[in-house]
Amino acid sequence: MDRWELRRQDYSLDSDQEDVREAFSEFFAKESPSSVVRAAEPLGYDAALWEKLVGMGVTTMSLPAALGGDDATLVELVLVAEELGRNASPVPLISHVVSVRLLAAVGADRAVLDAAAAGLPPVALALAPLTGTSPALVPDAAIANDVIALSGEELVLFRSAEPAPFIANHGSTPLGRWDPAAASGRIVLASGPAAVSAFERALGDWKLLTAAALIGLTQIALDTAVEFAKTRETMGVPIGSLQGVAFPLADVAIGVTGARNLIWRAAWMSEYEPQARPELIAMAYANAARVATRGTTTSAHMQGGLGFTIEADASLYFLRAKGWSVLAGDPNLDLVGIGAGLVVAAG
Amino acid sequence: MDFSVLQLTAEQEQFAKEVQAFLDDIVTDEVHERELETGDGFSATVHLALGERGWLYPTWPVEHGGAGLDAVSARILDLELHRRQVPDITAGTTALVWSAVERYLDSAEVDTMRLDVARGHVRFCLGYTEPDGGSDIAAAKVRAVRDGDEWVLNGSKIFTTGAQSCQYTFLITRTDPTLPKHKGMTMFLVPLDAPGVEIQGIRAFSGERTNIVYYSDARISDKFRLGAVNAGWAVLHGPLDAEHSIGGEESGLDDISVGRSFLRVLERALDAAVDWTAAAVRPDGTKVADDRSALQRIGRVATDLEAGIRTPGPLGRVAGSEALVRGSADLVDLVGIEALVSLGDRAGSELGAVEYGHRFAQGTATYGGTVEVFRNIISQHVLGLPQMNYPGRKVFLAPGRSDAMAAAR
Numbered sequence: 001m002d003r004w005e006l007r008r009q010d011y012s013l014d015s016d017q018e019d020v021r022e023a024f025s026e027f028f029a030k031e032s033p034s035s036v037v038r039a040a041e042p043l044g045y046d047a048a049l050w051e052k053l054v055g056m057g058v059t060t061m062s063l064p065a066a067l068g069g070d071d072a073t074l075v076e077l078v079l080v081a082e083e084l085g086r087n088a089s090p091v092p093l094i095s096h097v098v099s100v101r102l103l104a105a106v107g108a109d110r111a112v113l114d115a116a117a118a119g120l121p122p123v124a125l126a127l128a129p130l131t132g133t134s135p136a137l138v139p140d141a142a143i144a145n146d147v148i149a150l151s152g153e154e155l156v157l158f159r160s161a162e163p164a165p166f167i168a169n170h171g172s173t174p175l176g177r178w179d180p181a182a183a184s185g186r187i188v189l190a191s192g193p194a195a196v197s198a199f200e201r202a203l204g205d206w207k208l209l210t211a212a213a214l215i216g217l218t219q220i221a222l223d224t225a226v227e228f229a230k231t232r233e234t235m236g237v238p239i240g241s242l243q244g245v246a247f248p249l250a251d252v253a254i255g256v257t258g259a260r261n262l263i264w265r266a267a268w269m270s271e272y273e274p275q276a277r278p279e280l281i282a283m284a285y286a287n288a289a290r291v292a293t294r295g296t297t298t299s300a301h302m303q304g305g306l307g308f309t310i311e312a313d314a315s316l317y318f319l320r321a322k323g324w325s326v327l328a329g330d331p332n333l334d335l336v337g338i339g340a341g342l343v344v345a346a347g
Numbered sequence: 348m349d350f351s352v353l354q355l356t357a358e359q360e361q362f363a364k365e366v367q368a369f370l371d372d373i374v375t376d377e378v379h380e381r382e383l384e385t386g387d388g389f390s391a392t393v394h395l396a397l398g399e400r401g402w403l404y405p406t407w408p409v410e411h412g413g414a415g416l417d418a419v420s421a422r423i424l425d426l427e428l429h430r431r432q433v434p435d436i437t438a439g440t441t442a443l444v445w446s447a448v449e450r451y452l453d454s455a456e457v458d459t460m461r462l463d464v465a466r467g468h469v470r471f472c473l474g475y476t477e478p479d480g481g482s483d484i485a486a487a488k489v490r491a492v493r494d495g496d497e498w499v500l501n502g503s504k505i506f507t508t509g510a511q512s513c514q515y516t517f518l519i520t521r522t523d524p525t526l527p528k529h530k531g532m533t534m535f536l537v538p539l540d541a542p543g544v545e546i547q548g549i550r551a552f553s554g555e556r557t558n559i560v561y562y563s564d565a566r567i568s569d570k571f572r573l574g575a576v577n578a579g580w581a582v583l584h585g586p587l588d589a590e591h592s593i594g595g596e597e598s599g600l601d602d603i604s605v606g607r608s609f610l611r612v613l614e615r616a617l618d619a620a621v622d623w624t625a626a627a628v629r630p631d632g633t634k635v636a637d638d639r640s641a642l643q644r645i646g647r648v649a650t651d652l653e654a655g656i657r658t659p660g661p662l663g664r665v666a667g668s669e670a671l672v673r674g675s676a677d678l679v680d681l682v683g684i685e686a687l688v689s690l691g692d693r694a695g696s697e698l699g700a701v702e703y704g705h706r707f708a709q710g711t712a713t714y715g716g717t718v719e720v721f722r723n724i725i726s727q728h729v730l731g732l733p734q735m736n737y738p739g740r741k742v743f744l745a746p747g748r749s750d751a752m753a754a755a756r
Contacts, residue, residue: 261659
């Protein structure tokens with residue numbers, strides 16, 4: 001890696017990007033307040049909300065215009081995912097959008113792609129390659145009939161008549177115990193190295209969008225804690241004036257701000273120069289997972305015993321930070337991968 | 348949003364070549380050896396040579412001693428100076444102080460001084476901290492007492508880094524101890540060769556040299572006063588905000604993190620540790636490159652580094668320092684005993700960057716205000732948290748008008 005390469009360092013959003021951000025910010029704020037999030041528990045899916053979101057074109061926005069999309073880039077998608085996270089919205093946006101992009105990337109049959117892009121019901125992605133035919137825990141499989149998985153050297157769309165049985169979980173996401181052997185249909189999307197690389201690209205997209213959602217989640221957790229710290233008093237002063245409270249919150253702000261920019265940079269590079277810094281996605285993801293774990297923990301703790309109660313929105317953020325960031329496995333494995341890549345490049 | 352590689356014009360390409368050729372000549376091994384020995388953060392030969400070409404303030408107009416460079420060319424030069432590790436502490440403090448000097452010094456003096464500053468002959472250091480004051484700059488006690496057209500200075504300042512290489516120090520003094528502490532201060536540009544000024548070196552374990560400066564009945568002309576008497580806090584605030592990166596403009600070219608220069612030290616340490624890992628074999632015959640715990644450590648440091656580079660302004664100041672503090676300690680652990688060998692005893696090895704990084708890191712948590720000062724800034728200015736009403740904030744440093752003031756309030 002050339003550390004002295006002369007690159008632009010422009011993190012500003014253009015007016016189209018600002019519009020996307022604002023539209024989804026308004027949508028989620030209006031349609032997905034915490035009462036909606038709570039009402040959707042424990043499954044973590046609000047079908048009516050998902051239908052409205054599909055109506056905004058979110059499932060097709062990143063498809064090429066030739067396939068009925070709007071050519072939106074990963075940069076716009078991470079902006080949307082952050083807004084989703086900021087409201088802890090109970091919709092399978094990330095796995096669905098990633099799955100649809102994957103179908104388009106492998107040149108899936110137009111009828112299959114169009115059905116998936118329609119979004120009802122959503123399509124899920126198995127984040128780990130299948131091991132034989134054993135059932136696996138797959139995010140969003142509890143609400144999807146179609147699941148895309150890497151099975152050996154084949155990338156396969158499995159079709160079932162019914163979604164997989166729901167497994168209640170830490171982050172209230174529609175986790176299903178999905179059994180590939182129970183599928184009624186099996187469409188091979190790609191095979192050989194093309195299947196593996198398409199799957200890895202999709203997993204990278206999933207990690208980027210999940211990182212963005214985690215940062216949205218951490219930002220709202222921080223905002224909530226800051227408001228609390230401004231008004232709650234102890235010994236005659238607002239607790240936010242105490243460094244023991246203010247400094248941990250400042251650290252959350254530092255973490256969130258850097259993580260967001262790192263995600264933007266990784267999304268931009270992944271879109272325009274995917275070969276230049278492939279480790280950026282793993283960095284953005286592992287970093288966001290850690291920032292979210294620490295940030296939502298701190299934000300809940302700064303609200304004392306109240307932050308530990310189910311009534312406090314802090315609990316929603318805390319549980320989802322872990323509940324979302326471990327769906328693809330231990331983020332430390334991403335660090336091992338980053339280290340290995342750097343050492344190989346040096347060797 | 349744009350992170351693309353810059354497409355240079357033919358002129359910019361040509362300029363980049365000129366920069367290379369020029370720096371090849373002036374940034375010699377001797378410059379680095381001297382810096383290692385003295386810890387000055389300054390090389391007179393390089394500084395004057397850059398000044399001669401207008402490259403100390405490259406975007407200034409030529410008639411002011413700059414080179415009239417466009418932003419891209421200035422960035423090319425800046426990156427190249429960093430790449431070659433040109434000692435730049437004194438250049439940095441001079442630039443910070445100049446904005447206040449230009450605004451507050453008598454305009455005829457400014458016109459004479461501007462070219463000398465641009466050419467590198469006049470340099471400034473920061474006279475803020477006092478031996479018992481730490482980061483609380485407004486607690487300054489160095490006294491300035493008026494005597495006709497002169498001022499008489501008494502007291503001492505610490506961490507006046509670069510004083511041995513500068514002509515003036517940007518000094519904050521107490522001119523009226525009976526006023527509330529932020530109100531009784533006055534700024535001066537004090538000639539360091541004035542009788543009664545004594546500079547004494549202090550070394551840090553990073554190898555850097557800083558100073559304690561004593562003022563014993565030092566007399567300076569009133570023309571060196573910057574701003575009104577007792578209005579020093581406002582004069583100081585421009586350079587201080589610039590140092591704390593408050594209210595700056597984003598160019599889309601420059602690094603956004605105030606901690607970027609700290610992270611360059613971590614980059615060098617990481618690159619050296621990664622090279623070592625690729626080749627190293629442990630005493631039991633296993634390759635370090637096959638050890639997942641080693642790879643995870645490298646992945647963690649590289650990730651913290653990347654996040655630090657992306658963290659803007661004062662937030663990046665904290666992120667940069669702390670990524671370096673944590674990361675350099677991690678890299679020493681990774682390499683183990685070989686990382687401990689002192690610089691002088693490791694001819695040809697790049698691993699010195701790891702050992703140096705670990706020593707240098709610690710100072711970065713204090714430079715320009717401690718990371719705690721910056722966390723205060725972030726708490727109040729970014730998060731909008733209430734400021735604690737500490738008793739020391741509005742303290743009166745001497746009895747006098749305080750009773751009358753209290754009554755007036």
